[in-house]
Amino acid sequence: xxxxxxxxxxxxxxxxxxxxxxxxxxxxxxxxxxxxxxxxxxxxxxxxxxxxxxxxxxxxxxxxxxxxxxxxxxxxxxxxxxxxxxxxxxxxxxxxxxxxxxxxxxxxxxxxxxxxxxxxxxxxxxxxxxxxxxxxxxxxxxxxxxxxxxxxxxxxxxxxxxxxxxxxxxxxxxxxxxxxxxxxxxxxxxxxxxxxxxxxxxxxxxxxxxxxxxxxxxxxxxxxxxxxxxxxxxxxxxxxxxxxxxxxxxxxxxxxxxxxxxxxxxxxxxxxxxxxxxxxxxxxxxxxxxxxxxxxxxxxxxxxxxxxxxxxxxxxxxxxxxxxxxxxxxxxxxxxxxxxxxxxxxxxxxxxxxxxxxxxxxxxxxxxxxxxxxxxxxxxxxxxxxxxxxxxxxxxxxxxxxxxxxxxxxxxxxxxxxxxxxxxxxxxxxxxxxxxxxxxxxxxxxxxxxxxxxxxxxxxxxxxxxxxxxxxxxxxxxxxxxxxxxxxxxxxxxxxxxxxxxxxxxxxxxxxxxxxxxxxx
Amino acid sequence: xxxxxxxxxxxxxxxxxxxxxxxxxxxxxxxxxxxxxxxxxxxxxxxxxxxxxxxxxxxxxxxxxxxxxxxxxxxxxxxxxxxxxxxxxxxxxxxxxxxxxxxxxxxxxxxxxxxxxxxxxxxxxxxxxxxxxxxxxxxxxxxxxxxxxxxxxxxxxxxxxxxxxxxxxxxxxxxxxxxxxxxxxxxxxxxxxxxxxxxxxxxxxxxxxxxxxxxxxxxxxxxxxxxxxxxxxxxxxxxxxxxxxxxxxxxxxxxxxxxxxxxxxxxxxxxxxxxxxxxxxxxxxxxxxxxxxxxxxxxxxxxxxxxxxxxxxxxxxxxxxxxxxxxxxxxxxxxxxxxxx
Numbered sequence: 001x002x003x004x005x006x007x008x009x010x011x012x013x014x015x016x017x018x019x020x021x022x023x024x025x026x027x028x029x030x031x032x033x034x035x036x037x038x039x040x041x042x043x044x045x046x047x048x049x050x051x052x053x054x055x056x057x058x059x060x061x062x063x064x065x066x067x068x069x070x071x072x073x074x075x076x077x078x079x080x081x082x083x084x085x086x087x088x089x090x091x092x093x094x095x096x097x098x099x100x101x102x103x104x105x106x107x108x109x110x111x112x113x114x115x116x117x118x119x120x121x122x123x124x125x126x127x128x129x130x131x132x133x134x135x136x137x138x139x140x141x142x143x144x145x146x147x148x149x150x151x152x153x154x155x156x157x158x159x160x161x162x163x164x165x166x167x168x169x170x171x172x173x174x175x176x177x178x179x180x181x182x183x184x185x186x187x188x189x190x191x192x193x194x195x196x197x198x199x200x201x202x203x204x205x206x207x208x209x210x211x212x213x214x215x216x217x218x219x220x221x222x223x224x225x226x227x228x229x230x231x232x233x234x235x236x237x238x239x240x241x242x243x244x245x246x247x248x249x250x251x252x253x254x255x256x257x258x259x260x261x262x263x264x265x266x267x268x269x270x271x272x273x274x275x276x277x278x279x280x281x282x283x284x285x286x287x288x289x290x291x292x293x294x295x296x297x298x299x300x301x302x303x304x305x306x307x308x309x310x311x312x313x314x315x316x317x318x319x320x321x322x323x324x325x326x327x328x329x330x331x332x333x334x335x336x337x338x339x340x341x342x343x344x345x346x347x348x349x350x351x352x353x354x355x356x357x358x359x360x361x362x363x364x365x366x367x368x369x370x371x372x373x374x375x376x377x378x379x380x381x382x383x384x385x386x387x388x389x390x391x392x393x394x395x396x397x398x399x400x401x402x403x404x405x406x407x408x409x410x411x412x413x414x415x416x417x418x419x420x421x422x423x424x425x426x427x428x429x430x431x432x433x434x435x436x437x438x439x440x441x442x443x444x445x446x447x448x449x450x451x452x453x454x455x456x457x458x459x460x461x462x463x464x465x466x467x468x469x470x471x472x473x474x475x476x477x478x479x480x481x482x483x484x485x486x487x488x489x490x491x492x493x494x495x496x497x498x499x500x501x502x503x504x505x506x507x508x509x510x511x512x513x514x515x516x517x518x519x520x521x
Numbered sequence: 522x523x524x525x526x527x528x529x530x531x532x533x534x535x536x537x538x539x540x541x542x543x544x545x546x547x548x549x550x551x552x553x554x555x556x557x558x559x560x561x562x563x564x565x566x567x568x569x570x571x572x573x574x575x576x577x578x579x580x581x582x583x584x585x586x587x588x589x590x591x592x593x594x595x596x597x598x599x600x601x602x603x604x605x606x607x608x609x610x611x612x613x614x615x616x617x618x619x620x621x622x623x624x625x626x627x628x629x630x631x632x633x634x635x636x637x638x639x640x641x642x643x644x645x646x647x648x649x650x651x652x653x654x655x656x657x658x659x660x661x662x663x664x665x666x667x668x669x670x671x672x673x674x675x676x677x678x679x680x681x682x683x684x685x686x687x688x689x690x691x692x693x694x695x696x697x698x699x700x701x702x703x704x705x706x707x708x709x710x711x712x713x714x715x716x717x718x719x720x721x722x723x724x725x726x727x728x729x730x731x732x733x734x735x736x737x738x739x740x741x742x743x744x745x746x747x748x749x750x751x752x753x754x755x756x757x758x759x760x761x762x763x764x765x766x767x768x769x770x771x772x773x774x775x776x777x778x779x780x781x782x783x784x785x786x787x788x789x790x791x792x793x794x795x796x797x798x799x800x801x802x803x804x805x806x807x808x809x810x811x812x813x814x815x816x817x818x819x820x821x822x823x824x825x826x827x828x829x830x831x832x833x834x835x836x837x838x839x840x841x842x843x844x845x846x847x848x849x850x851x852x853x854x855x856x857x858x859x860x861x862x
Contacts, residue, residue, distance in 0.1 A: 353754030361752070370746025381742055381753035388735040395733070 025050050025086055025215050026071065026103075026184055032079025033066055040066040041077065042239040048184060048215040053206060055226045055247075056219045058236030059259050059481055059513065064219045065108075067236070068186050071217075072105035073098030086183070104182030108189050108219075110173030114162035118172050119144060121161055126179050147178050151208045154201060167198040178209070185209060187218035191225055203229050221314045223255060223517050235259060253514075260481060260513025278305045279338065280442045280473030281326065286335030288321050296321050297497045298335070305441055308464065308474040308487060313494030314516050322494070323446055323477045327359050328352050340441060353382055358439030360431055362446035362477065368431045369419050376402035376415040378430070382438050409433030410459075428452055432460060439472060446477040461487065481509050495519030533805055537819060540848040544823075547847070548830070551840060558834040565829025566822055572829055574711020578783055579821035581717035582775050584813050586799025588724050589771030591808040593648075595731065596764025597744035598655065599663040603772045603796025605670025606647045608677050610640035610776025615787035616685065618698035618780070629701040633781055636702060637719075640777030641770045647673065648769015652762035662765055670796070681789040693789035704782035716782030721814070723774065728810035740764060772796060798824075801849055823848055 024047035033041040040063045048054055056064045069075040071083065073092035082089050085101045092098050095105075112121045122144050141157075148155055155171045164172065170190060177185065187206075191199050206229065210216050220226060226233055227247060234244040235258045242258050282302040289295040296318055303309050313319045324330035325337065331346035338344070339355045352359060361367045369378050379402040380387045387398040402415035409429045413422055422430065428450070436443065448464070449457045464487065468474055476487070491502045493515040500515050545559060552558040566572045586603055593600040600606075617636040647669055654660040687696035704714040731737040742750040743760040751757050772795075779792050802820050806812035827841035 349752050350754045350756060359752070366746065367748045367752050370742060370749035372745035373742065373749075377738075377742065377745075378749075381749065381755075384735060384738055384753070388738065391735045393733045393735070393738065 023087065024048055027084035028067075028071065029082045029084070031067060031070055031077050031081035031083075033070060033075060033077045034079055035066075039079070039239050041070065041079070041081075044081070044236075044239070044241050046234060046241060046244070048217055050183070050213045050215055051210050052215055052231045053210050053229055054215070054217040055230035055233045056217055056236060057221070057223075057226055057233060057255065057259065059516075061480060062236040062259075063239040064236050065188060066239075068105065068188060068217070068219060071098070071184070072103060072186055074105075099180060102181070102183035103186065104177035104180055104184070105186040106170070106173050106177055106188065106190060110170065110176075112161040112164075112169065112172055114160075116161055117157065118155060118159050118161055118164070119157040121172060122157075122176050122179060144175065144179065148175055151178065151205050152201070153205055167194050167202075170194075170202075174205070183214060185214050185216045187216065189219050189221065191220065191222065199225065221517065226255070256514050256517065257510060260509040278340075279303070280305045280307075280340065281475065282338045283322075283325070283332075284336045284338070286325065286332045286337065288325060288330060288332050295497050296325075296332075299499060301492065301499070303442070303473050303475055305473045306468060306471045308468045308476065308489045309492060310476045310478055310488035310490075311492045311494070311499075312478055312481070312512065312516065313499075314479075317516070318494030318497050318499065319477050319479075323362070323444075326444055326475065327361065356438070356440030356442075358435035358437075358443040360435050360445040360448070362450070364427065364431055364450075368435075369427060371418075371420045373419060374415070375406070375413060375417055375419050375422070375430070378419050379405055379415065379434055382434070405433055405437060406430070425452065425456065429456065436463060436467065439467075441471075442473045442475070443467065444475045444477075447480075448476055448478065449480070481512055485509055485512070533807070536851040537805070540823070540851045543847050543851075544826075544844045547840065547844060552834065554834060558830050561833040562826045562830035565833060566825040568829075570708050571711045572825055574708035574713035575828075576818075576821050576825040577708075577717060578711065578713040579824055580814075580817040581713075581720040582779055582783070582795055583798055583802045583817035583820055584724055585720045585771055585775035585778065586795050587802030587806065587813045587817055588727055588810060589768040589775070590799045590803035591806065591810065591813065592727070592731070592740075592771065593764045593768035594803060594808045595744045596740045596760050597747055598652065598761055598764045598768075600648060600651070600666050600765055600768040600772075601663050601800075602647060602651065602666030602670030602769075603799050604793070605673035605677075605796070606644040606769045606772035607776040607779070607792045607795045609647060609673055610644040610773030611780045611784075611787040611792045612677055612680065612685065612695070612776075613643040613773070614640035614777035614780040615695040615698060618702045619696050621702065622696075622699050632699070632702045633704065636698075636781060637774060637777040640780075641774040644773015644776060645766050645770035648772065649762065649766040652765025652769075655765065656758040656762040662761070666765070678789055681787065685787075687786070692786075694784075694786045694791070695788075697786050698780065702781060703785055704778075712783045714782035716778040720775075720778065723771070724810055724813060727771075731810065736763070772799070775799075797849075820848075 026046070026048040028044065028046040031041050031044045031046075032039070042063075044063070044067055046067065056068070058064050066075060070077050070081075073095040076092065083092070084090070085103070090097065090101055092101075098105075112118075113124075119141065123140055126140055126143070144157060147153075148157070153171045153175055155168060155175060159168070161169070161172065174187075174190075191202060194202055203225075206216055206218075218230075230247050232244060233247050233250060233255070234241050235255055236242070237259060280303050283299050286299045286301075287296055299322070301322070311319045311322060321330065325332055326347065328347035328349045328351060336343050336345065337347055339347070339351070339357060342355065344351060365371070370381075376399045380398045387394050387401075399415050406413060406415060409432070411422070411426045411429050411433070413426065419427070429452075432445075432448075435445070448460060452460060464474060468489075485507060488507060489504050491507050491512060492499050493502065493512055495515060495517075496519055498519070500519070502511060502515070544562065548558045548562055549555040566576050586607060589603060589606075590600060614636040617639045618632065621632050648666065651662040651666040651669060654665050655662040681695065682693045685695050687694060689696070704716045704719075707713045707715065707717070731741065739750065739755045740760045740763060742753065742755055743757045744764070747757050750760075775795055776792050779795070780787050784791055798820060802813060802816045805816035805819065824845065827844050831838060831841050
């Protein structure tokens with residue numbers, strides 16, 4: 001496939017050696033990128049060859065997306081590294097440079113204009129790609145239809161984008177990228193939302209694209225599809241590529257071992273036998289369906305007082321929905337949820353607060369704090385009734401108690417200040433301290449260590465342990481396997497909407513990882 | 522550490538200053554006797570009791586409508602129907618008051634309380650409809666309140682030119698209300714009356730409720746972060762309704778004050794501008810209740826100034842509308858400027 005006219009690339013092509021079938025089209029060397037304290041990519045090398053389908057696999061947060069965003073020109077690697085395309089070293093100032101170099105990326109959640117037809121959406125991308133050539137409506141239409149048919153993409157060009165299924169939406173985004181004739185195609189978890197037949201058609205399309213000499217690299221969590229379609233596989237862990245090999249050279253179970261095996265990063269919570277066996281939270285035969293993901297299928301789940309349970313799973317596999325149900329943000333289609341002795345058809349934030357449940361949502365800003373309000377108002381909001389005597393605010397008490405909470409949480413600020421004056425780390429501390437203080441028997445935390453530095457994480461770990469030992473039921477939602485291994489009394493792993501609970505004695509990164517990728521089997 | 526500073530406070534001064542300068546420029550550019558016109562514009566409102574009293578009376582009504590707008594804002598809603606709610610309040614107050622003549626029962630204080638109460642309930646009912654639509658079906662209260670108000674105004678116009686009109690007079694208005702119900706004039710011949718005490722008391726009590734009671738706390742939390750309020754266990758939809766309800770009540774109350782204190786009858790178009798200008802006043806005050814008092818005074822001063830300039834020199838009615846438009850524009854510019862920081 002010919003790339004568009006690009007001076008740098010033309011000179012590169014003319015300098016290629018005779019055996020260019022062997023030469024990689026992309027050569028990434030020592031790519032390093034930091035997000036704050038986190039080293040998301042650590043001196044990563046990756047080669048992509050023309051016509052190959054290359055799978056990039058790794059657990060959440062292992063650095064796959066970061067690496068691809070670097071290749072797509074969306075991230076400029078902060079810790080150095082070089083990218084060579086077709087033998088020439090290039091610096092991408094932004095995605096437009098990557099596009100000009102023949103790199104096309106289909107994002108995990110592609111953006112289309114919902115009220116436009118598919119064709120009009122594609123037209124926008126088409127004009128942008130080649131602004132100097134005059135193109136008639138007819139020509140553009142023919143070109144779009146040609147690309148669609150060449151690669152066998154099922155897509156109705158006249159359909160309104162907002163009416164498309166998830167699969168068609170992805171197809172439209174794919175065609176938009178193909179119109180630019182990429183030499184390298186990046187796909188970020190393209191098959192997460194596809195059904196079995198849709199997936200087969202999609203793989204057929206990918207095979208056709210690869211046959212034209214385009215290199216395809218795709219990010220995935222699904223082991224099965226890796227073995228089905230990828231010629232080579234790179235496994236990422238903790239920001240590094242631990243292995244790149246032809247797919248046939250991985251022994252059974254080896255990929256899982258590479259992704260999840262080995263020791264966890266840091267110290268663990270000490271475990272004590274649970275003494276309290278009163279139920280804090282239970283779900284009975286709860287089902288819930290939601291748009292994009294597989295839904296929850298008749299879940300039974302019980303959490304006892306004095307127990308710390310971590311719920312995990314890949315994106316869309318169920319933990320997010322369980323969190324929505326437990327935090328009162330979604331209603332089950334069937335089943336009952338109990339807090340302590342009380343049974344409910346559904347929970348609401350109001351019920352949670354009445355029952356004394358502390359909750360730290362994964363998305364903190366805008367939910368767990370009101371940035372337009374004062375610090376003390378944010379602190380007392382869940383317990384506001386206690387600070388209004390006969391409906392009248394006891395302002396000095398509220399401010400004094402808030403100051404005490406700030407001090408114990410290590411937040412250096414006055415409670416009368418606006419919450420917006422706090423830094424991100426201070427906000428995390430404030431929210432955690434408030435919810436821990438609020439919780440009577442049950443505390444729900446999503447992504448507990450998000451935004452905390454090493455010291456903050458360590459303090460939180462101590463705090464959670466003390467709480468659990470004093471009889472608090474703690475439910476943690478986390479996608480970080482290290483969290484799971486070091487703190488859980490028990491771990492519930494979701495796969496395709498059903499769960500498997502692993503007792504503490506059997507928890508290992510490998511066991512949990514296998515359950516996340518394969519479910520029970 | 523910056524402590525709850527209000528970064529836009531200087532912005533308000535700039536926009537008010539710009540409004541005055543621009544007004545002055547317009548006067549100089551258009552008037553045959555620019556100095557005299559400018560004098561009457563800037564000093565006119567303070568030269569006699571009549572204008573000063575009218576200025577204060579105007580401010581007293583704007584405090585109430587401005588507070589109505591601010592309460593809605595603080596709950597996270599936007600009441601764009603203040604014009605119709607105020608207008609309805611004025612007609613209801615006049616009807617109740619006039620009805621007492623026929624009932625033969627013209628008890629002063631009780632009658633005034635009844636008339637003002639009925640006016641408030643009428644305004645509150647209209648605002649409450651929009652609030653209920655929003656709370657239960659997520660129908661945009663900004664649109665519904667505006668449409669309801671726009672539908673009410675011509676209906677009231679019709680009523681005042683026909684069924685409710687005082688057939689013995691030449692004006693398109695209800696008959697005058699009995700004198701025992703009228704609020705006491707404080708600075709005759711101006712319209713300033715004891716209503717200003719009611720209006721400031723309402724503001725102070727309302728402000729206390731907003732900042733010192735549980736419903737006030739929950740309403741403010743709903744406004745400053747609905748996601749957070751819901752998460753904290755506040756039934757936020759209730760406060761979308763309450764915000765609009767109270768906003769409507771206050772607008773209706775202002776309409777009642779206009780009849781009992783200022784005009785002594787409900788006239789066609791009599792309360793015109795009170796609703797819109799209430800929004801401007803609330804914007805100047807950034808929805809802080811106590812700041813509504815200076816904001817209403819400044820705004821009322823501008824209105825009176827264009828009037829004195831018009832009466833005493835060659836300042837045309839059209840130009841005074843231009844000046845008011847300029848002020849409104851500059852205040853709104855500030856308002857939208859804020860969303861960027």
